[in-house]
Structure formats: structure tokens, C-alpha cells
Amino acid sequence: MINALSANFITSSPNLNSCDNFSVSEVAFLGRSNVGKSSFINALVDQKNLAKSSSTPGKTQLINFFEAKFGGEDDFRTTLIFVDLPGFGYAKVSKKTHEIWKTSLDEFLKKRENIRLFVHLIDSRQYDLDIDKNVDEYLKSFLRPDQKILNFYTKSDKLNQSDRSKVLKFDKDAKFVSTLKKTGIKEARELIVNGALGLC
Ligand SMILES: Nc1nc2c(ncn2[C@@H]2O[C@H](COP(=O)(O)OP(=O)(O)O)[C@@H](O)[C@H]2O)c(=O)[nH]1
Ligand SMILES: [Mg+2]
Secondary structure, three states: OOEEEEEEEEEEEOOOOOOOOOOOOEEEEEEOOOOOHHHHHHHHHOOOOHHHHHOOOOOOOOEEEEEEEEEOOOOOEEEEEEEEOOOOOOOOOOOOHHHHOOHHHHHHHHHOOOEEEEEEEEEOOOOOOHHHHHHHHHHHOOOOOOOEEEEEEEOHHHOOHHHHHHHHHHOOOOOEOEOOOOEOHHHHHHHHHHHHOOOO
């Protein structure tokens, strides 16, 4: 089992050029606005308000960096950078994928060396939106061999058994998380830490 040890906000940046290089594996979190991204990041690092406290209004278009330390069995210790990206909720689905992201974000996602893992959050009640399919295709269009994508379906506490079956029919490997009920978080933490370190 992997535990969250500590986490803190590092900095915000408007684009790639003004981002420091922290020489640590990075996990980029993306998803539509309101999908539950801040809540998920807070749950992963086991803190109540880390992600929200730094994203004051007006800073929403910035790239936020957090340092997160994790520990596990046999003195396993690791430090990762969690990168909280602006939500892409309000882009029209008809727009081309490259227009979904502002140029600065597009450049960041494609050129940021240290990103080892993209975590794409999808609302489990709206699991088949074009915008999420576009994001998946977009990431795959430039994914390097040393990078991975993990999808998580959020707010699973809102689903009944038949809703869950529908999501699983759509994606047989669907991983459900609920920060409200705290379900799927431990498993997600394990997948994300191992994924970022190239261990799975
Ligand atoms: N029912 C439910 N609501 C959630 C869950 N996670 C987040 N929310 C709610 O969804 C809204 C958006 O959450 P937030 O984490 O700020 O989303 P973000 O915009 O993607 O960062 C808030 O009102 C949260 O309370 C969840 O697991 N279950
Ligand atoms: Mg947020």
C-alpha cells in the first residue's frame, strides 16, 4: 500500500517557458471543469484544501505545481510533481482538438520533458462525451514511449448498479473513484505513483 506523506503548493506558471524544471517525474491532471479534479488531487495527497487553496479566482488559467511525497513498504519513498491544468470544460465539442487547449497549454503538454503520466478524469455520469474522446486521441497523438495515460471515472457515488454497468460496457477497464465516499482512492494512488515511476 502507498501512503501520502506530505504535499505542498510550489508555484503557478502561465506557460512552458516560465516553468521551472524540478527534475522529478511529473503527473499531469486534466479534465473538464467541475469534473472533480481538485477534489481528486486533494484525496490523493490526503489533504483537504491543497488544490483549491492555490487556485484563487483569476489564476484558473495557470498551470499549478504541487510537490507530493509518498511512502510504502520496505522504506519505499518517492517525490512526484502533480501538475494541475486548467479545466477544458467550456470548449465547444465541434472545435478541433488543438483548439480545445490554448497554445500555451498545448505546448506544455507536448514538450514538458518530465511528464510521465497523464491522468484524465471523466465524469462517470457523462462518460462518452466527444470532448473526452478528443482529449484521449489528442494525448495519444504525441504520447512518448516513456509516458502513460490513465483514465478515472469521477463521482461514482452518483451511479447505481445499472449506470456502472453502462460505463463498464463503454470501457471494460473503467476505474471508478469517489472523493465523497472515498472509494477507489487508495487504488488510484497506487496506480498513479507506480505509473509515474514507470513501474506498471
Ligand atoms: N458527488 C460527488 N461530488 C464530487 C466528487 N468530487 C467532487 N465533487 C463535487 O464536484 C464539484 C467540483 O469539484 P472540484 O474538485 O472543484 O472540480 P474541478 O473543477 O474539476 O477541480 C464540487 O462541488 C465538488 O464538491 C465526488 O466524488 N462525488
Ligand atoms: Mg479545480
